[in-house]
Amino acid sequence: MLVLSNYLIFSTFLFSIGLTGVFINRKNIIILLMCIELILLAVNTNFIVFSHFINDLTGQIFVFFVLTVAAVEAAIGLAILIALFRQKNTIKIEDINTLKG
């Protein structure tokens, strides 16, 4: 018998892995974007789990929109990445310090 917590623990671990990737990764922006995709996947899984257990389809509609936003975000992020690579000739996070952050 699968209960809510099985799926919730799974998606929390997925979210934590994505978060860990964002934190420990200092070299490659592409991996950073992939980690954001992982985090969004965990969030979507949460939406679907609650939609299943509450018996309400609205959560799945939400996932639909999150997928749209994530696709747009990936497209624009990769376009920015390419523009950055043309300018700086690197995709290392350390080397990108124009904003002095």
Add this chain to the structure above:
Amino acid sequence: MQQILFYFFASISLIFASSVIAFVNPMRSILALMVTFFSTAALWLLLKAEFLAVVLVLVYVGAVMVLFLFVIMMLDIDKTSKESRFSKKIFILLLIPIFFDFLLIYIFSNYYDLFFSDKISQLFYSNNFDISINNVKGLGYLLYDKYLFSFEIAGILLLVGIVSSVILSFRGKRNRKNQNQTEQINVVSSDRIKLVNGN
């Protein structure tokens, strides 16, 4: 049977998700991310979200991941892949996700009854739509009726995404024989003709 499938796909998904952040070569991590998406789509199938599972495989694995692959192939990854990708404060930074996990386990242990039983469906006002008939049909009814405005906004968002990614990666006119209007308007007679003195 469901439990076996759940644990199988969940473990595959978590293993490959951790290998996404562990691989040094971005090409390998993108392939691991694809496996993660596939197994998570299988988990969504277990939750009776068939349409979204198919959309995840088609849109994500089919389009977005291929976009990532293109970008990785276009960029010069040899320079970045040789050194270690991780920062030096890795152990301190690892504490933050571990904190999240313990927070969740704490919440679970406090509300044990809620999360480890089927009672949750009784707690919410629910059933504005019968989920049992057909997932795609129900989603279509909701999407084109109740959430039509949001759907249109999502379309506009996609349009904005197209335009902005084209603008960002457009390098301007190169190797094209077109006229420079500003130069033409601002021309003065001395540019065109030079009067040479006889001396």
